Amino acid sequence: xxxxxxTAKSETGSxxxxxxxxxxxxxxxQIAQLILKRAGFTVETAENGQLAVDMVSASxxxxxxxxxxxxxxxxxxxxxxxxxIRALHRRELAEIPIVALTANVFREDVEAAKxxxxxxxxxxxxxxxxxxxxxxxxxxxx
Amino acid sequence: xxxxxxxxxxxxxxxxxxxxxxNNESFYLKMVAMxxxxxxxxxxxxxxxxxxxxxxxxxxxxxxxxxxxxxxTPIYEPICALTELLRGKDAPVPGMETLAEQITAAREKALSx
Numbered sequence: 001x002x003x004x005x006x007t008a009k010s011e012t013g014s015x016x017x018x019x020x021x022x023x024x025x026x027x028x029x030q031i032a033q034l035i036l037k038r039a040g041f042t043v044e045t046a047e048n049g050q051l052a053v054d055m056v057s058a059s060x061x062x063x064x065x066x067x068x069x070x071x072x073x074x075x076x077x078x079x080x081x082x083x084x085i086r087a088l089h090r091r092e093l094a095e096i097p098i099v100a101l102t103a104n105v106f107r108e109d110v111e112a113a114k115x116x117x118x119x120x121x122x123x124x125x126x127x128x129x130x131x132x133x134x135x136x137x138x139x140x141x142x
Numbered sequence: 143x144x145x146x147x148x149x150x151x152x153x154x155x156x157x158x159x160x161x162x163x164x165n166n167e168s169f170y171l172k173m174v175a176m177x178x179x180x181x182x183x184x185x186x187x188x189x190x191x192x193x194x195x196x197x198x199x200x201x202x203x204x205x206x207x208x209x210x211x212x213x214x215t216p217i218y219e220p221i222c223a224l225t226e227l228l229r230g231k232d233a234p235v236p237g238m239e240t241l242a243e244q245i246t247a248a249r250e251k252a253l254s255x
Contacts, residue, residue, distance in 0.1 A: 024204075025180075025204060025207060025208050026176055027173050027176045027177045027180070027208040027211060027212065028207050028208055028211055030169075030173060030176075031162055031163060031173060031211050031212075034163065034164055034166070034169065035162070035164065038164055070207075072200065072203055072204060102207070103203055103206040103207040103210065103225075104203070106229075124206070124207040124210060124211060125158075125162065125207070125210035125211045125213070126162060126211060128161065128162060128164075
């Protein structure tokens with residue numbers, strides 16, 4: 001099965017991969033889910049950083065292949081959630097690739113994402129091809 | 143009833159929004175309706191009226207993502223301008239009320255489609 005945009009699962013590296021999508025806005029979440037599921041990913045969601053930390057902490061190593069993390073969220077923002085995940089005792093969980101997915105696109109935002117421990121940065125409004133290419137790149141490095 | 147044609151006439155970049163929604167028209171229109179119903183529009187207005195630039199920035203920033211994703215250009219452009227204007231500001235700045243009014247007007251026009 002291919003994504004609507006013709007990108008095969010093999011090209012996106014999505015086969016058998018599970019993502020955690022962390023996003024508080026329903027529109028952004030549903031659009032991202034549509035794109036990711038059509039590309040062949042299994043997607044779980046969390047609507048704030050604290051829920052994401054809880055879900056990752058409770059998971060078995062290898063359950064989540066990567067995390068897409070919004071930055072501005074209630075309860076716990078994406079930077080704090082990333083730092084909390086990076087501080088987890090189980091190294092395999094702490095090292096899950098985390099990609100920022102955010103409308104923050106200034107240089108200092110990209111640097112802040114990196115400083116928090118994120119491995120890549122995708123701007124909103126989302127570019128479908130860039131999203132999938134970035135995920136492919138991140139997942140291929142594992 | 144809101145249609146793709148009406149949105150196009152309004153000035154939305156429907157090709158971009160539809161592309162992001164994988165050309166699923168009913169899904170795109172549902173996302174547009176959800177984006178226009180976002181409570182951050184009210185929060186933005188309240189924050190601007192109160193001169194709270196941090197709350198206004200947070201609301202505008204949140205709207206930037208969702209309105210941008212559905213490519214409602216007439217709303218997106220003043221939202222981007224307002225986000226840039228308010229970034230890092232601790233006190234009200236000239237122009238923020240005008241941009242907030244433009245956002246409100248553009249949103250109301252979209253809601254009337």
